[in-house]
Every structure is written in C-alpha cells, then in structure tokens.
Amino acid sequence: MNADPTLLGTVEDVSGASIRIKLGQGTVSGLSFIEGQSYRIGQVGGFIRIPLGFVNLYGVISQVGASAVPERLAEIEQHGNRWMTVQLVGEGHPATGFDRGISQFPTVGDAAHLVTEHDLRTIYGRPQDPRFVQVGRLASTSSIPALVEIDKLVTRHSAVVGTTGSGKSTTVAGILTALSESSLYPSARILVIDIHGEYGRALSDRAAVFRINPDKSRGERALHIPYWAMTLDELLPVTLGGIENIGDRGFVIDRITELKTRALKQWPRAGVTIDDMSVDSPVPFSIHQLWFDLHCEMRATHFERPGAPQSRQTWAMEKDGTGKAIQAGDVMKAIAPRFSPPKDNKGDDEKIRLSRSNLGISRNADALGSKLRDTRFDFLLRPGPYLPNEEGKTERDLDDLLSEWLGDIRPISILDLSGIPPAIQSEVVGSVLRLVYDALFWARNLPEGGRERPILIVLEEAHAYLDEKQIASVAVRKIAKEGRKYGIGMMLVSQRPAEIDQTILSQCGTIFAMRLSNSVDRSHIKGAASDNLDGLFAMLPVLRTGEAIIVGEAVNLPIRTLIDRPSSRRRPDSTDPKVVVPGSEEDGYESPGGWNQPRDPSDYAEAVELWRRQDPRSRRVLQEVEQTGDVAAKEGEPK
Numbered sequence: 001m002n003a004d005p006t007l008l009g010t011v012e013d014v015s016g017a018s019i020r021i022k023l024g025q026g027t028v029s030g031l032s033f034i035e036g037q038s039y040r041i042g043q044v045g046g047f048i049r050i051p052l053g054f055v056n057l058y059g060v061i062s063q064v065g066a067s068a069v070p071e072r073l074a075e076i077e078q079h080g081n082r083w084m085t086v087q088l089v090g091e092g093h094p095a096t097g098f099d100r101g102i103s104q105f106p107t108v109g110d111a112a113h114l115v116t117e118h119d120l121r122t123i124y125g126r127p128q129d130p131r132f133v134q135v136g137r138l139a140s141t142s143s144i145p146a147l148v149e150i151d152k153l154v155t156r157h158s159a160v161v162g163t164t165g166s167g168k169s170t171t172v173a174g175i176l177t178a179l180s181e182s183s184l185y186p187s188a189r190i191l192v193i194d195i196h197g198e199y200g201r202a203l204s205d206r207a208a209v210f211r212i213n214p215d216k217s218r219g220e221r222a223l224h225i226p227y228w229a230m231t232l233d234e235l236l237p238v239t240l241g242g243i244e245n246i247g248d249r250g251f252v253i254d255r256i257t258e259l260k261t262r263a264l265k266q267w268p269r270a271g272v273t274i275d276d277m278s279v280d281s282p283v284p285f286s287i288h289q290l291w292f293d294l295h296c297e298m299r300a301t302h303f304e305r306p307g308a309p310q311s312r313q314t315w316a317m318e319k320d321g322t323g324k325a326i327q328a329g330d331v332m333k334a335i336a337p338r339f340s341p342p343k344d345n346k347g348d349d350e351k352i353r354l355s356r357s358n359l360g361i362s363r364n365a366d367a368l369g370s371k372l373r374d375t376r377f378d379f380l381l382r383p384g385p386y387l388p389n390e391e392g393k394t395e396r397d398l399d400d401l402l403s404e405w406l407g408d409i410r411p412i413s414i415l416d417l418s419g420i421p422p423a424i425q426s427e428v429v430g431s432v433l434r435l436v437y438d439a440l441f442w443a444r445n446l447p448e449g450g451r452e453r454p455i456l457i458v459l460e461e462a463h464a465y466l467d468e469k470q471i472a473s474v475a476v477r478k479i480a481k482e483g484r485k486y487g488i489g490m491m492l493v494s495q496r497p498a499e500i501d502q503t504i505l506s507q508c509g510t511i512f513a514m515r516l517s518n519s520v521d522r523s524h525i526k527g528a529a530s531d532n533l534d535g536l537f538a539m540l541p542v543l544r545t546g547e548a549i550i551v552g553e554a555v556n557l558p559i560r561t562l563i564d565r566p567s568s569r570r571r572p573d574s575t576d577p578k579v580v581v582p583g584s585e586e587d588g589y590e591s592p593g594g595w596n597q598p599r600d601p602s603d604y605a606e607a608v609e610l611w612r613r614q615d616p617r618s619r620r621v622l623q624e625v626e627q628t629g630d631v632a633a634k635e636g637e638p639k
C-alpha cells in the first residue's frame with residue numbers, strides 16, 4: 001500500500017516535454033479515494049503532478065497502456081498497461097502560482113502524483129476574478145469551474161470548432177452572455193458576424209441587432225453596408241463582376257475616380273483631398289450614375305453629325321408620336337433609356353449609328369443594372385441614408401455607420417447577414433471586417449480605437465467564407481496577424497476547420513475543440529494547437545454534446561470541459577428540431593411539430609411568399625409589427 005495515496009508511479013523516460021511514467025506496483029487502477037473524493041486513475045486527459053523541490057510540474061496524460069511503453073522495453077515489459085505518456089504543460093510555484101511553460105525538467109526516478117481537487121483549485125480556482133470568465137466546469141471534477149482568461153481570449157484570437165450540433169453556437173452564446181454582463185464589463189465591445197441569424201433573439205436586450213429585414217418592434221435596425229466604402233477589389237466582384245481586359249478596367253477606374261472627385265469637390269470630407277484621393281478611398285459616389293454612364297457609353301445610338309464626335313448631345317432617343325422620348329431612363333431607379341435602332345440605309349435622310357465605344361464590358365454593366373434593381377442587394381447598393389444621390393451626396397457618412405456598429409451603448413453588435421445572397425457573402429464579410437479593421441487601426445491613438453477599448457469579432461460559420469481563395473480571408477488574415485497590436489481580436493466558429501485558411505487557424509491562440517469526427521479536420525486542429533497533445537485530441541470524436549477540450553493561451557492547462565448551457569432564453573436559435581416529440585408543449589418542447597403529432601392540411605402559399613420576400617417572419621408576426629405602430633420602419637429609406 002502507498003504511504004501517499006496520490007503517488008502514482010515514477011518518471012522513467014524524458015524526451016522534451018513528453019515523459020513516460022511507470023505506475024507503481026501498489027497503484028490500483030480504476031477508482032481511488034482521497035479525502036472523500038473519488039479520482040479515476042490513468043484517464044486520458046487527466047492531470048499529473050511531479051514535485052521538484054518547491055516547484056510542481058504539471059502535465060496532461062495523453063496515452064495510457066501498451067502504446068505508452070517505451071519501444072526498447074516493449075519486448076520485455078510484461079504489464080504493458082502500467083505505463084502512461086504525459087505532456088508537461090506548466091509549473092506551479094508556491095509564491096506566484098501557476099505558469100504555462102516549463103523551466104526545468106524531471107528526471108528518471110522522480111515521483112509522479114495524481115492531481116487532487118485541492119491542487120486543481122490552485123491552478124484554476126479564481127472564480128471571482130474579473131479577468132477570467134467561466135465557460136463551464138471541468139469534466140473530471142465538476143465542482144471546479146473552467147475559467148478562461150479574457151485578455152488572452154480576445155487579443156490572441158480563438159477558434160471554436162466541432163461537428164454540426166456539437167454545441168458551438170451554444171458555447172459562443174454562453175461566452176457572449178458572460179462577457180456582456182454589464183456589472184462586470186460595462187464597456188465590452190463585441191461584433192458578431194452572424195450568418196444564420198442565430199444570436200439576435202438570445203442577446204436582444206444586450207445587443208444592437210442589424211438585419212436586412214429588421215423587426216423594428218424588437219428594436220432591430222436596418223443593416224446597411226455602403227458599397228462606396230469598399231475598395232475596388234471588393235467592389236468589382238459584387239457589382240460589375242471581374243473585368244479581364246486591362247483597358248476596360250482602367251476605364252472603370254477612371255470613371256469611379258471621376259465620380260468620386262466630382263462628389264468630393266461639392267461635399268468636401270475631412271481627411272481626404274482631391275489630390276490624395278484614390279479609387280479605393282471611402283468617398284461616396286453614385287454607382288447608379290456609373291452604371292447609367294457605362295450603359296449609355298456602349299448601348300446608345302447616335303445621330304450622325306459630320307465632324308462632331310458622339311456625345312450625349314447626339315443621342316438618338318426612341319420617340320413616340322408626339323416627339324417625346326418613350327423611355328428617357330432613370331438613373332436612381334436603374335432604368336435604361338431606350339434608343340432608336342440604327343438607321344444606315346442609303347435613302348435615310350438622317351443616319352443613326354451604334355456607339356463607337358470599344359468597351360467590352362456590356363455584360364458587366366448589365367449584371368450591375370440587374371443588381372441595382374434587385375431588392376436583395378439594397379443593403380449594399382441602396383444603403384438607406386448612406387445612399388449617394390446622382391451627384392454623390394449622402395445623408396450620413398461613415399462615422400455614423402461606425403458609431404452604430406462599434407459605438408453603441410450596448411456591448412454587443414450583431415450583424416445578421418442571413419438575408420444576403422450567399423454568392424457575395426465572402427466579399428461582404430471581407431469588406432465589413434476591413435472597414436472595422438481600418439477604422440480601429442487609424443483610430444489607434446483615440447479613445448474610440450481598439451487599444452483603449454479592444455474589440456472581439458465573432459465569425460460564425462467561418463468555413464463558409466474563409467477558405468484561402470475567398471476575399472474575406474485577406475481581411476481576416478490581417479486581423480489574425482496584426483489585430484493584437486491594435487486591440488482587435490477574433491473568435492472563429494466553424495464545423496469544417498479543414499476548409500479554413502491554415503494561416504488564420506494557426507494564429508488562434510486558444511482552441512475550443514468540441515466533438516469532431518472527421519480526421520482531416522482533427523489533424524488541422526492538432527496542427528494549429530501549440531501544445532503537443534495528440535492523445536487529448538484523439539478524444540475529440542467521442543466528446544458529448546456541449547463538451548469541449550480547451551487548449552491554448554487563455555487556459556492554464558488544456559482542459560476537458562462541460563460547457564455551461566445558457567438559460568433557455570439565452571440560447572441561440574439553433575436548437576435541434578425534434579423529429580419525434582415524446583411529450584406535449586407543456587413538457588417544455590418548443591416545437592409543436594414532430595412526426596408523431598397529428599397535423600392540419602398544409603398550405604405552402606405562405607412558404608412561397610416568405611421565400612420570395614426573403615424574410616422568415618410569418619404574416620401573423622408582420623401583422624403584429626404593423627399593429628404596434630411601427631413608424632420607425634419608414635425611417636432610413638432613401639429620399
């Protein structure tokens with residue numbers, strides 16, 4: 001029998017931070033009782049303590065049994081299962097407490113101990129410290145809270161990964177709830193890029209929610225992303241589409257610059273002059289005018305006037321009997337003018353010729369025209385008070401937009417992108433992030449900058465727009481690499497880490513790995529985590545829903561955690577639908593449906609209506625909105 005019940009065995013092999021421990025003869029496997037608490041011995045993910053004088057080294061068990069036997073002993077070792085591989089991760093000093101990293105190594109013969117609840121408390125036990133946020137409890141010892149250091153979580157970036165339904169969004173909702181607690185963090189600043197519109201309801205009282213079809217009765221606001229704040233590279237793919245020909249591209253650049261210059265002359269904006277302005281400067285210009293000009297440039301027909309060049313004055317409009325143009329065109333409504341067909345026969349007294357323009361972008365211009373008329377693009381191309389008129393005058397400027405997104409008194413801003421066309425998702429996310437980054441980067445010495453008031457940007461479903469080739473990854477890569485210095489942190493949430501740009505993933509200092517069955521995804525996560533914790537990550541496929549392995553900078557030791565599920569009203573809108581509903585609604589089942597419930601005959605008319613309107617709110621809900629006197633809904637419409 002051991003004199004010290006925590007003694008497990010002795011160190012037999014040390015190679016870097018990876019050590020092998022041979023369990024002592026007297027160590028019972030299975031359950032052990034110490035001070036009334038039960039401990040499981042030899043569990044992967046469990047902790048080991050190795051005292052070295054005044055210092056305690058701490059490690060995580062990553063392998064147990066036959067495969068943990070050192071190779072040279074494998075042949076002769078009778079009891080293969082009495083070995084463990086342990087990864088050292090940090091050390092505890094009596095004075096300073098726990099530190100990550102190892103300054104000294106154990107040697108052969110040193111004693112290895114079980115980590116008791118008392119030890120764990122010295123490592124983890126700081127529940128009242130506002131520098132830490134509690135995300136759950138240790139899976140091994142549920143009386144000990146799992147704490148995450150907020151500083152490191154935010155500035156060193158983090159990733160929450162796991163298969164669909166493993167509990168990522170719920171975890172994020174829990175973290176956001178804790179971080180937006182106004183008594184502790186009254187000036188928290190969090191921006192959520194919410195692709196599926198899951199968080200609005202759960203955080204409605206603490207968040208400013210921006211949506212394409214805002215429910216004003218719930219205080220939601222219209223989402224506007226002004227196209228003119230985009231750089232040329234961001235703008236072209238979502239408007240005109242790619243332009244291969246260098247000459248054509250140059251022409252478009254010149255036109256945009258010209259429109260911006262003209263607007264700037266009339267409405268000067270502090271910080272930018274006509275001389276230092278470029279096509280990428282965030283200066284309002286009318287894209288409607290750009291489209292109209294390009295369209296006419298290529299499509300207009302002209303009366304031939306010998307010696308006179310083709311111009312607006314020579315346009316041959318199609319006229320009705322009274323001599324009035326049938327359709328003169330409307331710039332802001334994106335209606336094209338109708339021109340007479342060419343007349344070039346001998347007998348014709350007046351000749352009408354096609355435009356002599358050699359621009360090859362009529363398809364691009366047509367694509368832009370149809371986007372200008374498509375209401376799904378209104379958030380971008382008709383952005384309410386940020387919509388420039390034909391001359392480039394806007395009611396509001398970028399500072400209003402930024403103070404809406406970043407300067408609200410509520411700690412969280414949710415940009416609900418669920419209604420935007422998926423084809424332009426990456427571009428839109430990319431420009432939103434670049435906008436925020438640029439604003440905080442240039443404001444780095446101001447109180448509004450990220451240094452004084454850091455920001456956490458949560459990127460839900462990051463795999464959808466962050467693979468290497470997509471444009472959003474350019475902005476995110478910049479935040480991942482440089483954000484720390486300017487107080488811009490991010491939290492990636494993804495079910496397919498393998499599809500995310502590896503540069504971005506490897507910059508995530510803290511990883512919340514939830515159940516993850518795909519081996520390619522697992523190897524990406526293993527590659528991105530700094531510690532060598534293969535054994536721990538081997539557990540990922542068998543984690544329960546809501547269980548996470550947290551590794552990295554924001555936690556002292558890698559921990560296997562049961563994430564606290566937020567209270568029912570704080571959960572994201574992503575609950576698993578019940579296929580078979582065992583009880584009734586009174587039993588707490590939110591959805592009344594289910595395959596085992598009788599139902600009324602279906603009517604898909606409303607389904608199609610909602611689909612066409614691209615707004616999931618039913619007629620009944622909209623009626624309620626009407627009745628509550630929603631005057632605000634009319635606000636923000638372009639004049």
Ligand SMILES: Nc1ncnc2c1ncn2[C@@H]1O[C@H](COP(=O)(O)OP(=O)(O)OP(=O)(O)O)[C@@H](O)[C@H]1O
Pocket residue numbers: 162163164165166167168169170171494495545546547562563564565571572574575576
């Ligand atoms: N900590 C938890 N405890 C209990 N149940 C949980 C926990 N976390 C999540 N769940 C449940 O699991 C289901 C899926 O959760 P969630 O929507 O958070 O998954 P997800 O990983 O975000 O999925 P997806 O990748 O599809 O977005 C929900 O029904 C949720 O209530």
Ligand SMILES: [Mg+2]
Pocket residue numbers: 168169170574
């Ligand atoms: Mg989710």
